[in-house]
Amino acid sequence: xxxxxxxxxxxxxxxxxxxxxxxxxxxxxxxxxxxxxxxxxxxxxxxxxxxxxxxxxxxxxxxxxxxxxxxxxxxxxxxxxxxxxxxxxxxxxxxxxxxxxxxxxxxxxxxxxxxxxxxxxxxxxxxxxxxxxxxxxxxxxxxxxxxxxxxxxxxxxxxxxxxxxxxxxxxxxxxxxxxxxxxxxxxxxxxxxxxxxxxxxxxxxxxxxxxxxxxxxxxxxxxxxxxxxxxxxxxxxxxxxxxxxxxxx
Amino acid sequence: xxxxxxxxxxxxxxxxxxxxxxxxxxxxxxxxxxxxxxxxxxxxxxxxxxxxxxxxxxxxxxxxxxxxxxxxxxxxxxxxxxxxxxxxxxxxxxxxxxxxxxxxxxxxxxxxxxxxxxxxxxxxxxxxxxxxxxxxxxxxxxxxxxxxxxxxxxxxxxxxxxxxxxxxxxxxxxxxxxxxxxxxxxxxxxxxxxxxxxxxxxxxxxxxxxxxxxxxxxxxxxxxxxxxxxxxxxxxxxxxxxxxxxxxxxxxxxxxxxxxxxxxxxxxxxxxxxxxxxxxxxxxxxxxxxxxxxxxxxxxxxxxxxxxxxxxxxxxxxxxxxxxxxxxxxxxxxxxxxxxxxxxxxxxxxxxxxxxxxxxxxxxxxxxxxxxxxxxxxxxx
Numbered sequence: 001x002x003x004x005x006x007x008x009x010x011x012x013x014x015x016x017x018x019x020x021x022x023x024x025x026x027x028x029x030x031x032x033x034x035x036x037x038x039x040x041x042x043x044x045x046x047x048x049x050x051x052x053x054x055x056x057x058x059x060x061x062x063x064x065x066x067x068x069x070x071x072x073x074x075x076x077x078x079x080x081x082x083x084x085x086x087x088x089x090x091x092x093x094x095x096x097x098x099x100x101x102x103x104x105x106x107x108x109x110x111x112x113x114x115x116x117x118x119x120x121x122x123x124x125x126x127x128x129x130x131x132x133x134x135x136x137x138x139x140x141x142x143x144x145x146x147x148x149x150x151x152x153x154x155x156x157x158x159x160x161x162x163x164x165x166x167x168x169x170x171x172x173x174x175x176x177x178x179x180x181x182x183x184x185x186x187x188x189x190x191x192x193x194x195x196x197x198x199x200x201x202x203x204x205x206x207x208x209x210x211x212x213x214x215x216x217x218x219x220x221x222x223x224x225x226x227x228x229x230x231x232x233x234x235x236x237x238x239x240x241x242x243x244x245x246x247x248x249x
Numbered sequence: 250x251x252x253x254x255x256x257x258x259x260x261x262x263x264x265x266x267x268x269x270x271x272x273x274x275x276x277x278x279x280x281x282x283x284x285x286x287x288x289x290x291x292x293x294x295x296x297x298x299x300x301x302x303x304x305x306x307x308x309x310x311x312x313x314x315x316x317x318x319x320x321x322x323x324x325x326x327x328x329x330x331x332x333x334x335x336x337x338x339x340x341x342x343x344x345x346x347x348x349x350x351x352x353x354x355x356x357x358x359x360x361x362x363x364x365x366x367x368x369x370x371x372x373x374x375x376x377x378x379x380x381x382x383x384x385x386x387x388x389x390x391x392x393x394x395x396x397x398x399x400x401x402x403x404x405x406x407x408x409x410x411x412x413x414x415x416x417x418x419x420x421x422x423x424x425x426x427x428x429x430x431x432x433x434x435x436x437x438x439x440x441x442x443x444x445x446x447x448x449x450x451x452x453x454x455x456x457x458x459x460x461x462x463x464x465x466x467x468x469x470x471x472x473x474x475x476x477x478x479x480x481x482x483x484x485x486x487x488x489x490x491x492x493x494x495x496x497x498x499x500x501x502x503x504x505x506x507x508x509x510x511x512x513x514x515x516x517x518x519x520x521x522x523x524x525x526x527x528x529x530x531x532x533x534x535x536x537x538x539x540x541x542x543x544x545x546x547x548x549x550x551x552x553x554x555x556x557x558x559x560x561x562x563x564x565x566x567x568x569x570x571x572x573x574x575x576x577x578x579x580x581x582x583x584x585x586x587x588x589x590x591x592x593x594x595x596x597x598x599x600x601x602x603x604x605x606x607x608x609x610x611x612x613x614x615x616x617x618x619x620x621x622x623x624x625x626x627x628x629x630x
Binding site: 051075076084090097101105106142162 | 583
């Protein structure tokens, strides 16, 4: 699905990713954990194509394509989805119009005819139910005035509409209460399939109680320093990150 | 240069070739004042950012143009209206052949909008429409003035609206002109007690547009709404000069003008709000926002507040900038092209103004027109 080799990236003068290696196969759920400032969100941003970051080395192959050469929209159309840590409020743009445009682009890219208004609405109804998103929210401006929980549910709803091959969840659990966390996780789990992979970036283990990963990685100082089964997350929760730091040092 | 500028219009003012004139006294007064006035130029405060040479140099031929109204009205000399203060309003008074006058009877509520389509077609054509509206007490009415200028032509229009006590008037102005057309439009609104008037100016296209919108609140409890947008591209020029004059207490005004500037276009916004000494408890809000889509576009924006009363709530503000990069990235990360994402953001931005119109037909028409030109993405109806 995605193969990241020796990825190096910096913002301004500061190098953040220092040779990151990671391979995710179809159907797998990988969790990336790590202390603050280890490069978790940078990884998500670089993969999605945020232009603030400069890739200074390494390569990323996504579905056989050189991901780093693609514009953000091309990455999306190829099936990469980033659930934002801080979803952006866009006053005046209705969720529906936005989604219609996004789904339309995706279908065009895949050589499919646009959905009829009826089919589109049916899909919206079905997928918004996955995250228990009030139908009214779909008609409001994108994320405007949404609560923290609604924003994150809206991210997962968009993911469900776009049906990506690889979804990157960037600290989707941050700012969520336990009920919202459960709903978001339930939406993600409903989308799990043998063809779809997930990269779950999180600070805390609790999200992984709901979205159970196949593999857990620890990111520290811009590199993956430890990889293990799902139990590694529990160990991190118990011991904190200090023992990892000591091991690396 | 200045001599040439004066003479183009002066020729008309001094010749008698343009009969029949608007009701004698007003036209003569206008002619005699104009004989002493300088042609507007950039040394005058009101015209500081607006070049008039090309307009002055045009070899304009006065014609009646093609003006259709629904329902139909006859051109007459009786409802002449007032002289106006600006050079071009007076030029209109001096040389127009009559006015379309309409009176909305007291207590009458008319749902169907009155519509004018004002066409100025043909090279060198010069049309001077003059429309004088009186909305009597307790009446409700809607107006649409749709200007269509084609070829290298010039339209110098005047619209005067009197909104009597407790009357409510909604006005939409649509300006859809060619890349060689010049348009000047003077809109004057006088409002009585507890009246409401909302004027939305939709500037779709045109080489050179100058709008003067002047709203005067003469009666307590009245409200004036002003809104407008402009999306000039190529070398287009759009200038909105507005005045809101709060003369009495307990009135409100709300003004929003938004621009999206493409290519080498230029726009001017000059919004004046006067709050006279007696106009206590005034609430006046004004905002002008601009988005620059090109490094070569220019906007001159100048909000002005003159407040002589001490118990008022007023605000004005002007912003000019680029699109929010975060929003652009968010949309692109969902598969929208950079171009498509910008279009969607422009739509949202401009819709805020278009939606201030209370005429649903106009709202849909304008959105469709802009969407066909690739400026915005219209909502599916």
